[in-house]
Amino acid sequence: MRDDLPTMPDEIDKLIHEPARLKIMSLLYVIESGDFTFLMRQTGLTWGNLSSHMTKLEDAGYIDVEKEFKGKRPNTMLSLTDTGRVAFRVYRRMMRSMLDTLPE
Amino acid sequence: MTQDLNLKALERRAWRSFYQDGLWDIALGMILLAFSAGAFLDRTGLSSGKRMTVFMLIEAIGIGFMWFGKRYITMPRIGRVKFSKERTQKRTIIILVLGFSVLLGVVLYVVAVRAVSGSGTGILASGMMPLLWFVNCAIVFSALAYLLDFTRLYFIGAVFAITVPVDDLLRRTTEVDVSYLVFGIPGLIVLGVGIGILIHFLKTYSVPEVDNEG
Numbered sequence: 001m002r003d004d005l006p007t008m009p010d011e012i013d014k015l016i017h018e019p020a021r022l023k024i025m026s027l028l029y030v031i032e033s034g035d036f037t038f039l040m041r042q043t044g045l046t047w048g049n050l051s052s053h054m055t056k057l058e059d060a061g062y063i064d065v066e067k068e069f070k071g072k073r074p075n076t077m078l079s080l081t082d083t084g085r086v087a088f089r090v091y092r093r094m095m096r097s098m099l100d101t102l103p104e
Numbered sequence: 105m106t107q108d109l110n111l112k113a114l115e116r117r118a119w120r121s122f123y124q125d126g127l128w129d130i131a132l133g134m135i136l137l138a139f140s141a142g143a144f145l146d147r148t149g150l151s152s153g154k155r156m157t158v159f160m161l162i163e164a165i166g167i168g169f170m171w172f173g174k175r176y177i178t179m180p181r182i183g184r185v186k187f188s189k190e191r192t193q194k195r196t197i198i199i200l201v202l203g204f205s206v207l208l209g210v211v212l213y214v215v216a217v218r219a220v221s222g223s224g225t226g227i228l229a230s231g232m233m234p235l236l237w238f239v240n241c242a243i244v245f246s247a248l249a250y251l252l253d254f255t256r257l258y259f260i261g262a263v264f265a266i267t268v269p270v271d272d273l274l275r276r277t278t279e280v281d282v283s284y285l286v287f288g289i290p291g292l293i294v295l296g297v298g299i300g301i302l303i304h305f306l307k308t309y310s311v312p313e314v315d316n317e318g
Contacts, residue, residue, distance in 0.1 A: 030115035031187055037312055038183025042118055
């Protein structure tokens with residue numbers, strides 16, 4: 001899996017590095033998809049906050065928004081795109097390597 | 105940071121959040137109460153067919169409440185999620201395990217009813233029934249608790265497992281039929297715990313004003 005990752009960038013991905021977005025990305029990384037309520041509950045973010053971070057992540061192509069129906073009610077499910085997954089893995093690897101090189 | 109990047113713990117917390125509603129406890133408590141009602145009605149001389157109907161009806165109420173509760177109480181408060189393929193596979197195993205367990209439970213119940221009414225095969229008298237029940241409960245509940253990552257199920261499983269052996273022991277030693285209490289008291293405890301957890305869940309999670317319609 002790690003071998004598929006692109007070359008390490010020079011800078012950390014600031015879009016993911018922001019704490020609230022890091023929470024969202026981490027959560028979406030470990031599940032297939034979730035709706036707004038689920039993400040709100042798990043991240044502790046307010047709806048407005050979550051919504052604005054989601055827009056940024058969606059604009060970057062990290063998040064996919066899929067509208068589906070649960071009975072007659074529409075429900076929007078959010079998931080990481082392949083680009084988002086790769087970006088998150090690169091971010092993790094970069095953070096690890098940065099922190100591992102720090103002296104004790 | 106460490107907390108946020110502990111992905112396994114994050115996934116586990118998300119998964120376990122679906123068992124904070126007490127609905128499993130309520131359903132399982134109702135199943136024990138169904139056994140209790142069956143045993144109580146046995147004392148009234150009601151036919152086994154009618155007893156079975158009441159038994160199945162109470163079980164259906166418990167399981168139905170869990171199904172509707174998940175849909176109309178839990179989901180609107182916790183949200184909808186699709187977990188990983190690994191979790192989905194586990195869910196399929198859970199359905200198979202539960203199906204097998206319910207089938208075996210019904211067979212054991214029918215055997216017990218027939219044995220008590222004198223038309224059975226003697227399996228109750230031989231002491232095999234309590235052993236079969238205990239082993240079935242121990243295996244099924246342990247498997248469910250492990251697969252669902254739901255620790256409280258070990259305790260409920262232990263409560264289920266000891267009911268029939270305790271009932272059998274009391275019958276043999278005291279010759280007093282208190283089956284309805286042997287099933288009823290733990291049933292009420294499990295149901296009470298479930299209701300308490302559900303109330304706590306409802307107090308903790310109100311339905312958020314979220315536009316899930318995007």
